[in-house]
Amino acid sequence: MDKIVSSAADAIADIAPGAVVAIAGFGVPHRWPSTLVIALREAGTSDLTVVCNALGMGPLSPHILAENRQVSRLIAAFSTVAGMPSVAEEQIAAGQMAFELVPQGTLVERLRAAGAGIGAFYTRTGVGTPVADGKETREIDGVPYVLETALPVDVALIRARQADAAGNVAFAGASQNFAPSFARGASLTIVEADEIVPIGAIPPERVDLPGIFVDRVVASAVGSALTPQMMAAAQRQQAPIDQARSYLGRPGLSRELMALRTARLLRPGSYVNLGIGMPTLVGNFLFESDVTLHAENGILGYGASVDLEQADPDLYNAGGQLVTALPGASFFDSVAAFEMARGGHVDTVILGGFQVDAAGNLANWSTPQMAGGGVGGAMDLVAGGAELIVLMEHADRGGNPKVLRQCSYPLTGVGCVDVIVTDLALIRVTPGGLVLEEVAPGFTPQEVASLTDAPLIVPDTVPDMV
Structure with a gap:
């Protein structure tokens, strides 16, 4: 044969x-x-x-x-x-x-x-x-x-x-x-x-x-080595580490600080999936933690991102970033990767978001400006019942709130969000409503509430983030 x-x-x-x-x-x-x-x-x-x-x-x-x-x-x-x-x-x-x-x-x-x-x-x-x-x-x-x-x-x-x-x-x-x-x-x-x-x-x-x-x-007849041009295109999919966005004339948290605060929410010994975009930054703050990272393309136990010169072109996460494989890592196909997610074996999922609403609904794959969209593995990841943390800025580039009474964009999942981390606040989704647990330094709970469309439950004492 x-x-x-x-x-x-x-x-x-x-x-x-x-x-x-x-x-x-x-x-x-x-x-x-x-x-x-x-x-x-x-x-x-x-x-x-x-x-x-x-x-x-x-x-x-x-x-x-x-x-x-x-x-x-x-x-x-x-x-x-x-x-x-x-x-x-x-x-x-x-x-x-x-x-x-x-x-x-x-x-x-x-x-x-x-x-x-x-x-x-x-x-x-x-x-x-x-x-x-x-x-x-x-x-x-x-x-x-x-x-x-x-x-x-x-x-x-x-x-x-x-x-x-x-x-x-x-x-x-x-x-x-x-x-x-x-x-x-x-x-x-x-x-x-x-x-x-x-x-x-x-x-x-x-x-x-x-x-x-x-x-x-x-x-x-075409080599598999990644060129700088190819990787530059891949990195454009990722959220850049930019300067903090301003609200009421003051800066909120930078994306790095948002990722750091999110990393501190993760439980030792847990399996965690990082969505593309801003959530990938969370991986930069897990070096000393007992957290195992899972990716939809088929890797469990990956580490920090690496430069092209140091990289193996076949070691990458779901966002296309070149990474290391840690001791004990394993490789598999996407069928197995989603069995892990939908089957409830992944403990925590961190995704970006366009909108989250008071009922814990998430919209993160399409906007009115898109003819199609990009859902990736997000719908499968939220279907498995894992803890879901949404990491996003508090408002879009037009200044419109992203934490809403009701999502207006097409939904990714219904009632699936547990925690929202923005550049202004840490908000927990509860059966009684959205609870404001922390605010960015330099902002008051009342100011954060004024920049949020959904009603917030504000405790007597709300500490600063990070």
Whole structure:
């Protein structure tokens, strides 16, 4: 059995116009099957439905297919990230690309189900949000669930560290992400490998994807090393450490101080997920703590972010930041990562937010300015019942309050928020309302209440933050 194909052009030659193509990869620069994507662009195959986490950015990502007007429909967890314009967003807004938003955990589970011969499944992810609109919902043991159908695809394009002629695959570090589930859900799976090795060179216990799920193997012609330009694009997804925002003519807390206060809320011995954007800064203050960090792309036990010169390109968190793997770390795919989250094994989740309201509802994936949006794994993360801390500025850039009586943006989760940390306050969500527990130095509780749309319960004594 020999599944090796001589060129990427030959490997993708029979992908027909109108095909549904799943392309694995994570973040902006990480582990795209770039040789195959470039070959598909050069073939000019049109009217594609692309299934992915996001289209990424730059000349090595599926972004180039949208740029070349080859994508008519996008099924993804992101069409954009707030503050980052994208070709996909432009085409969605112009009616040139259809868009179906699917939370990351639901996306990988739909592909996995297709490969397992399971037609549909019930999930708590998306209950009470626009993702559930038009879908069957059902109570099981008193808990509401949404019915999601399997998502079979025509072709999956994935990248691996090693593959052999039998199609056995080994991934590197935290780079499995969507690849195993995408391969299982496809009628035809094409693997681009950095190294093609003889059959038997990958020990059986090191095979991450058995050859039965793989149809073709081609050697990668594009290196996996991250360039400064690629990492600069990735870092633009992250919230910069900026100067403190001013309220009533005085500065609130800087983002670093907000992250420090949030880090102090974490319990020793807990498993914690940090959302993209500002929450990633919390990781900078956990060096001496007994906290284990979890990321949706498939790593448990990662450490501090590192510079490009010191980095392993296959060690990164869900925000695409290059990190270290601590002693005792483990790697897995996104299916397992979301089993940990939805199954209640993650203790605390820290997410950014556009809005939080008095009922503890969270909105953090779309604004009226977005044609699509970017939910990522947030809906899955809040569905598991973990403690949820929302880290965000007290007001948006227009000065509008973000802690509201009722969210006006599409919801990420219903009644899921436990604590809100802003640059002005620490607020706890309770059955009786929002309790103001701490205020930023230099501000009074009354001033914070005046800058908050939702009513606050103000104790007799409210200490300073940090």
